Structures are given as structure tokens and as C-alpha cells.
Amino acid sequence: MHSINRRDFLSGLSLATAVLATPRYGFSWVHKANEFVEVDTTYGRIKGMRTEGVSVFKGIPYGGRVSGDRRFRRPAPLESWTGVRDALQVGAPAIQAPRRNEPAPAEDCLFLNVWTPANDNRKRPVMFYNHGGGFVIGSGASASQDGSNLARNFDVVVVETNHRLGLLGFLYLDELAGSDYAGSGNMGMLDIVDGLKWVHDNIAQFGGDPNNVMIWGESGGGAKTSCLYAMPSAAPYFNKASIESGPGVRMTLKETAAETTSLLLKELNIAPKDWRKLLDVPAADLLAMQGKLPSVAPFLGKNTSKGVAPRRAGGFGPVVDGHALPHNPFDPTAPAISKNKPLLVGWNEDEFTFFAWERKDTEFAKLDFEGVQKRLEPQYGEDTLKLIEAYRKATPNATAPQLYIAISSIAMMGLGSVDIAEKKAKQGGAPVFLYNFGYKSEKPIPGTDYPMGTPHAMDISFKFNNEVPPRDGSTPKESFFGGNRPERFTASHHFAELWATFARTGRPAAKDVPTWPAYNLKTRPTMRIDSTCEIIDNRFNEELNFWRSIGRL
CATH class of the missing domain: 3.40.50.1820 (Alpha/Beta hydrolase fold, catalytic domain)
Incomplete structure (x- = not known):
């Protein structure tokens, strides 16, 4: 994998x-x-x-x-x-x-x-x-x-x-x-x-x-x-x-979207001038065809030192149509x-553990640093070794699997989140607030001893305050991603209250949670959401500076 x-x-x-x-x-x-x-x-x-x-x-x-x-x-x-x-x-x-x-x-x-x-x-x-x-x-x-x-x-x-x-x-x-x-x-x-x-x-x-x-x-x-x-x-x-x-x-971009449309018509053997035939194709057949075309992630980040890589045709999502x-x-x-x-x-600290779980990838938990390099080289090429060295310097106690998860998680969801926060702050209008969700699930990824931590999608049940003790007083059931520790109920309450207060006032706040300052380009405050929340200034500063140096942020 x-x-x-x-x-x-x-x-x-x-x-x-x-x-x-x-x-x-x-x-x-x-x-x-x-x-x-x-x-x-x-x-x-x-x-x-x-x-x-x-x-x-x-x-x-x-x-x-x-x-x-x-x-x-x-x-x-x-x-x-x-x-x-x-x-x-x-x-x-x-x-x-x-x-x-x-x-x-x-x-x-x-x-x-x-x-x-x-x-x-x-x-x-x-x-x-x-x-x-x-x-x-x-x-x-x-x-x-x-x-x-x-x-x-x-x-x-x-x-x-x-x-x-x-x-x-x-x-x-x-x-x-x-x-x-x-x-x-x-x-x-x-x-x-x-x-x-x-x-x-x-x-x-x-x-x-x-x-x-x-x-x-x-x-x-x-x-x-x-x-x-x-x-x-x-x-x-x-x-x-x-x-x-x-x-x-x-x-x-609309040019890429037009290429995807051409791909679809070709697969269906429909000439562009006969596009109206698409109206007669059963929805089930269109769904099957959708699965045959190349998939594209729903959001893109920078992935070359020269700027933004062109998005290839395939996949369906919003089009910058002007x-x-x-x-x-x-x-x-x-x-x-x-x-x-x-x-x-913001984003979850261990986004990538979800994808390791989903793909039944147990080998990542056995990686040494040389193995991490081999895994990352197809994506980062000549920058791979420098990337690993930067992370080892910033997090000297991290194991090879931890470093792999950290790099993969921030690359997937973190860089774009920081990019958005920085651009919103530069705009000088309404405030922007940056967060990391960090409550750690103790549940191991099946086939490994590596814990789920804070995987992609675990935040959903937390921010909806659906991590709560049963109303009838019975023993709580294990949360699918969130595990068994009772501290998850406190983390869920914090998350939901912060978001509900933001909805009410435009500024996130909650009882027993530090005051959350707006993001700025000097101290770069980030709220880490957990059973005990904290504000961390310039979080991931060394790592983010490296990502900037190779044009990924």
C-alpha cells in the first residue's frame, strides 16, 4: 500500500x-x-x-x-x-x-x-x-x-x-x-x-x-x-x-469539466450533437458509468513547486463556470x-488513520523511516527525504508510523485549511478561527496495535453532541470510532457548544474552554479541541514552513 x-x-x-x-x-x-x-x-x-x-x-x-x-x-x-x-x-x-x-x-x-x-x-x-x-x-x-x-x-x-x-x-x-x-x-x-x-x-x-x-x-x-x-x-x-x-x-475548471463530458459521451457512444440522448439513459446506467470514469477528489491543493497541478478529466463536482x-x-x-x-x-489530527482502516492497511504500522520514504516518494519525489528530515527535526520523538500518519494527515486536510485561514485573515474582514480536533480514540486499527487517534469523520458524532451517555442511565456503548473512554462525552460537549455559540454570535466559545482568539498571521492561534481544550500559537510552525518551501502551501 x-x-x-x-x-x-x-x-x-x-x-x-x-x-x-x-x-x-x-x-x-x-x-x-x-x-x-x-x-x-x-x-x-x-x-x-x-x-x-x-x-x-x-x-x-x-x-x-x-x-x-x-x-x-x-x-x-x-x-x-x-x-x-x-x-x-x-x-x-x-x-x-x-x-x-x-x-x-x-x-x-x-x-x-x-x-x-x-x-x-x-x-x-x-x-x-x-x-x-x-x-x-x-x-x-x-x-x-x-x-x-x-x-x-x-x-x-x-x-x-x-x-x-x-x-x-x-x-x-x-x-x-x-x-x-x-x-x-x-x-x-x-x-x-x-x-x-x-x-x-x-x-x-x-x-x-x-x-x-x-x-x-x-x-x-x-x-x-x-x-x-x-x-x-x-x-x-x-x-x-x-x-x-x-x-x-x-x-x-470548465475546460476540464468539458473534457469529462466528452469522456462520458464517448463511453456511451453518443455524439456531442446528440447530447439529448443523455435524458433517456436510465439513472442506474448513468450511475454505473460514473463509476467507470476516473475518480477525482472533491478538493485539490497545490502539488507542484511551480504551482497548481492541472486537474485531470473525470469525476464530478462543482465547476468554476464563471x-x-x-x-x-x-x-x-x-x-x-x-x-x-x-x-x-480546521481538521482532525490523525485524518489518515481512517483511510488506513478503510483500506485494511496494517503494514504502515510496521514501517521504519526507510519504509516511510519509499511510501511517500511516488507523491513527493525528490522532496521526500527533505520532508521526512523536516518532520523528524520538528517531532524528534515520533516513531516512523506516527510520522507517516502526521505527514499524510496534514497534507490531506491541513494544508488547505491553513491556506484558507491565512487568506481569510489577510482579507481584513470578519474573523476566521482555526482549529484542530484532537480527542484520541484508543481503539486500535484492526490487525495493528496502532490506535485510531482522531481519524477522518470522527468529528461528526462529536460536533452533533451524539457522543453522550444514554439518557436512560444504562452502560454506554462503545463509539464506532471514538472508543470507550468517558472523556469523549466532555470532548463532544465542548465541540458542540463551540459550534453552537459560533452559530449564535459569530465567535466560538464554551464553558471551561479558553477564549478562542481569531487567527492572525503573527501568533497564528489554533484551538485544539479535546476533553481539555487549549490554544496553541504557531502550531506546526516548522512543518508548515517546510511545506511552504516546497510550494505545497
Whole structure:
């Protein structure tokens, strides 16, 4: 097993979402029914369920049909209904492999879920979450991101959407199909914007403040949040943002997206002038074809000393089309359109252990420093030995496997996060706050004695405050990634309270947590989130200076 490639990375993101959506590992969607609760929306009245102090509304439509002649286009207008519509079951996720305990995936997937402490017209902050899974899988019904505890314990309203994904959400047809398909390479993102507009028009009825909306997301959801931060159509509908383990600095250029479209048409034996035949291809066949094309990670960083490597054709995600997404989210600068919107950004300390676990890689735990060099050389070439020497100097007590995980983790999620924080700080507008999540799971990676530490995706259940003792006082079950130590409950509370306070005020804060200063280019303060939190100035300074010296940051 060598350095992770783009296909492995994307499949890992998919597995992360699938694992964390499994109810026995997360916060179950099955609740004891207390009472029904009804509320009016702009399209009609809906009925949800109030359980243990939280009103939950599932499967609310926020957009119309996107199948048939609406494939690759903006949705048909959503039709109002009469009477009371049930909002008791989650809606269909976007086209992907079947998801456990969710409806069958479908093209018509524009649904959202709402958790609120009460439908009482109070103006609570709204936390609008973008699910992970790259840009190809996932849903707003993943069990680990159940919003009940966050709403109940921190008096916020939580909203999550389903939206188009993969080929059906991001196939670039602008140059072939004409004005009806303008923005085709960003349909999945524009769906999310429609969800934000629904929140603006309706969330007051759910006890939320339409003028105090935070967008946030992890992994692919962080990349989606990065894009929304730069999209003119989204700008009126949110006030602050958080990008977690998904620094979307750059997205696909339209020239590359056009090459991907050509690849697809060639594979389907469709001439460019006959592109309309795509409207008749069954969605299942398009999903199969999507899997045959080269995969591309949902976000890119610098990877040559001469600048940014060109993104190769293949894969589906947001397109820098000059309109829906006018420019790269954070390249060359932070987006001016969001200059006055506060931002949180950061990553998990041991991101890469997730991918070692997912790939059943046990050999990394046996590496010596020569073995680390061999593993990293395909990615870093002539810089590899200098990179290892820089890390050994900065962390002289690190073992070879620890050094390998540290390098791989910061390269994957850390460099882009720091890049975003620096560019936002240079902008001189609203503050940006940089964090590392560092709670350490003691669970070993199967087949090794190496602990999971703080792997990719472990933060989801923590920040949703779903790492909590059972409400009935029974013995806590082991957390899938988080392990058994009771300290995880304190770390989860810190994480959730920091984020809920940021949603409320634009500045993260929590009881028993140090004051979190905004990031600046002198002291570079970073909040390390754990059962005991601390501010660390100039964290990873030597390591980051080396990454800068080889043009990776």
C-alpha cells in the first residue's frame, strides 16, 4: 500500500459516510413517539413528531422535479399541497448505491430535515449542515449527524438537505445544451442554495432566525461549504460558515469539466450533437458509468513547486463556470462576497488513520523511516527525504508510523485549511478561527496495535453532541470510532457548544474552554479541541514552513 490516490480517497469518503450512517454506530432515527406537531410552510401544512423536547420534521420537499426533462436543469417549480402532509419519514437520497434504513435513491431527491426545540417563533440560530461523501454519495439522513441532541442541548435549529450528486448533479453541459442548461455543472450546489432559500422563507415557523444562518459541513460537505461561501446566489441566505476536514480551495475548471463530458459521451457512444440522448439513459446506467470514469477528489491543493497541478478529466463536482461559481472558492484569495462573514476552518489530527482502516492497511504500522520514504516518494519525489528530515527535526520523538500518519494527515486536510485561514485573515474582514480536533480514540486499527487517534469523520458524532451517555442511565456503548473512554462525552460537549455559540454570535466559545482568539498571521492561534481544550500559537510552525518551501502551501 502506497500513498493514497484519488480513487482510493473518494471511495474512502464514501465508506465513511456509509459507516457513520449505520444506526448501531450513530444516533438512531427510531424515537419513542410523544406527539404529532404541525406547522405551516409556504407550500402547505406539514406534520412532524415531537420527541423528548425536540420537534423533528423529515422529508420536507424544498424543490420540484429534477427527473425527465428536468434532468441536468434547475428544478421544476414545487407545487403546493392541500391538507396536511406527513413529514415523518426521510426523503429519497440522490442517485447512489442503496443506503441502509433510507428510501431507495431517486433522481427526485430535493428533501430536507429540520430539528427544532420548539415551533414557538423564537429566533434561534440556524445550523444548516452539508453532508459529506465527496460529491457522489451521502444524505441529510445519516444517523451520526442526527440533529436532536444539538437542538435540544444548545437551543439551535438544525437543517440538512438531500441534493443531486455525482453525474446527475455536476455534469457540465453549458457549452453543448444552451441556456436552459446554464449552470449544469453546479446543479447539486444550486440545489443546496434552494434549500437555503427555503430556510430563509420558512424557518421562522420552526423557531429559527432566517437572518442568523450558519452553513457548515465535513469532508465533501466542507468542500460544498467552501463553494457556497463564494457563490453569489447563496450570499443572501447565510451569515457565517464552518469548513471541517474539507478545505475546498479549488474546484474543477470548465475546460476540464468539458473534457469529462466528452469522456462520458464517448463511453456511451453518443455524439456531442446528440447530447439529448443523455435524458433517456436510465439513472442506474448513468450511475454505473460514473463509476467507470476516473475518480477525482472533491478538493485539490497545490502539488507542484511551480504551482497548481492541472486537474485531470473525470469525476464530478462543482465547476468554476464563471457564473454559478465565478471563481475558485479560495484561490487566489478569500472570496470578497463573504468578506464580512465569520469563518471556522480546521481538521482532525490523525485524518489518515481512517483511510488506513478503510483500506485494511496494517503494514504502515510496521514501517521504519526507510519504509516511510519509499511510501511517500511516488507523491513527493525528490522532496521526500527533505520532508521526512523536516518532520523528524520538528517531532524528534515520533516513531516512523506516527510520522507517516502526521505527514499524510496534514497534507490531506491541513494544508488547505491553513491556506484558507491565512487568506481569510489577510482579507481584513470578519474573523476566521482555526482549529484542530484532537480527542484520541484508543481503539486500535484492526490487525495493528496502532490506535485510531482522531481519524477522518470522527468529528461528526462529536460536533452533533451524539457522543453522550444514554439518557436512560444504562452502560454506554462503545463509539464506532471514538472508543470507550468517558472523556469523549466532555470532548463532544465542548465541540458542540463551540459550534453552537459560533452559530449564535459569530465567535466560538464554551464553558471551561479558553477564549478562542481569531487567527492572525503573527501568533497564528489554533484551538485544539479535546476533553481539555487549549490554544496553541504557531502550531506546526516548522512543518508548515517546510511545506511552504516546497510550494505545497
